[in-house]
Amino acid sequence: MIAECLGLDASSYHVKQEQEEEDELIYKRTQISDAEKYRDADGLSVKCPSCGTANEITGIFSGDISSMGEDVRCAMACVSCAKAMPPAFLCNTLTLLIRAAITKYYQGWLLCDEQACRNRTRYVSVCGRRCSVPYCRGTMSPEYSAHQLFTQLAYYQYLFDLPLLLKKSPSAATSAGNNAMSRDGVERITSSFKDDISRVHAHVTTFIQKNARTYVDLAQLFGSLTMAINAPKMAPGAH
Ligand SMILES: [Zn+2]
Ligand SMILES: [Zn+2]
Incomplete structure (x- = not known):
């Protein structure tokens, strides 16, 4: 359970109340498609540092993946100027977004x-x-429920999860007539971005784990209700 991994489930009164419902919901959601699973998550829009174009990042690829057309590219490259977006820049952008989501949740x-x-x-x-x-x-x-927060953070991780995408992609032999891109295709398009993608993914994962521990400690220190009311003052200090 993402909730348990994050350790946020015991940290606030309203989380406890909804825990069972949410566990069931999260369980059900692992059985359905990614699109459905992350339907309520906010999209990731990144302004290219080179040309200023807004890139809507919806996964490892940009372009029309279903047709596997020429325009399919790795989303690490800007859709407009095609320059690679530096991983440090993406990490910073995600840090700010994750902090904002955690703060929103703790405002309660x-x-x-x-x-x-x-x-x-x-x-x-x-x-x-x-x-x-x-x-x-x-x-x-x-x-803004615990479930929404978990979905949002899981979505940011999912967007840069290349091993997961490779695992889900059919081998070249079985991908004919199927809309999914083959494993070979995924590897070819991401070949020069592999390290950058895994750096961003690792950053998101580490950041979430580090902050979850901070909040658990605070919750234990102040008690759940005090935590929920005072948290907004603490949340911006997350790092
Ligand atoms: Zn650009
Ligand atoms: Zn009312």
Whole structure:
């Protein structure tokens, strides 16, 4: 479970409440396609440092992969000027995005599920998850749930997971008539970017693990509820 690996599951009151539902959801999600799995994750848009073009990174490749046309390239190269984007630049961009996602989660905003109400607060009512607005019968749920955070972080890892892509790609012999790119094709297109891709992937993985440990320690120190309320002041210090 990603939740357990990150150690974030025990660190906040609303995580505990949703743990079982989420575990089940995460389990189910491993059975479905990647596109479906990461449907709710924010996309990764990177501005090329050479020409300023916004590159929407949706995986190891850019271009029309289903047709395996000439325009399929490694996403490490800019779609406009074709220059390789430096891995250090991509690492920095991802660091900022991951920090922002963790901060958003730890701000712990709760949202009322009653459409007519949509009460938004960071304080838990004395009646548990019930909305505190008079006469409202809604339930308060995390605006940015642990599941959303895990999905987002897992998505950033997934985008640069070349070994996983190679494992999933059919061998050349079986890929005929199939829309997936063959293993040979993947290796050919990524050949000059292999090290850069694995550097970015390792950076994302290490960053997530390092920060997860920090938050676990804080949670143990302050107790879960204090953690959820005070966390926004701590989150920007994540590194
Ligand atoms: Zn460019
Ligand atoms: Zn309400």
